[in-house]
Amino acid sequence: MLALTTPYLWYTTRATGLVTLVLFTMVVSLGALVANRAGGTVVGRFEINELHRSLAVAAVLFLAIHVVTTVLDSFVPTGPASVIIPLTSSYKRVPIALGTVAFDLLLAVWLSSLAKARLANATWRFLHWFSWLAFATSLVHAVTAGTDARHGLGLVVVVVCAGIGAGAGVWRVLARPPRAAGRTALSPLSGSPSSAPTSASSGVPRPPRSPSRGPR
């Protein structure tokens, strides 16, 4: 097989790993704000929800680059299967397997959000909790597999991400509001016609207009 390695692939793997972790921290923290219905007049719930989604897309893109450069770079012989199947990497077997588990959990979260219109709300909520598990697993992956994440600035980034994520997780559970009557808005990528209008302040689908209030 063709052996492909350049320092650029290796640097990209390391840099995108850390960028993905930072984005992932922002995504779970914003997710906690959305779930606990935080937001006011300065930054509304709709804006927080949109930021949560946009950063999630950015995190997925950086994660994709992270795994593609890993697989292409023969300097780290992980193999393509290690992206999906844990414990198949011959390089840092267990630390890479933790990254794989985080990847699989995120895949479940992502696919369930795309299929949100077709899922029961309880199923979608259950699968969305996987993102916390994925976040925790990816932190352990970073400190066990990482070259930069164990020293100096890299370690500072990981510790700050862990602190913010843990704080958001604890606040998410302790400040949990009573369950809202409606469901949260559908992903714009879900392609469902029912994903259309949402209330600007809450991100929750608007109830149908009363016919009596329309123009006569």
Ligand code: HEM
């Ligand atoms: C949510 C999923 C993941 C996140 C957030 C993540 C994040 C990270 C971070 C922060 C690092 C440390 C970078 C450094 O210190 O140099 C890292 C290293 C690494 N990750 Fe991931 N990763 C994930 C999934 C994966 C997967 C699925 C694979 C394999 C297919 C993988 C392969 C690697 C490799 C090869 C390294 C470098 C190890 C080394 O420096 O020797 N990661 N990752």
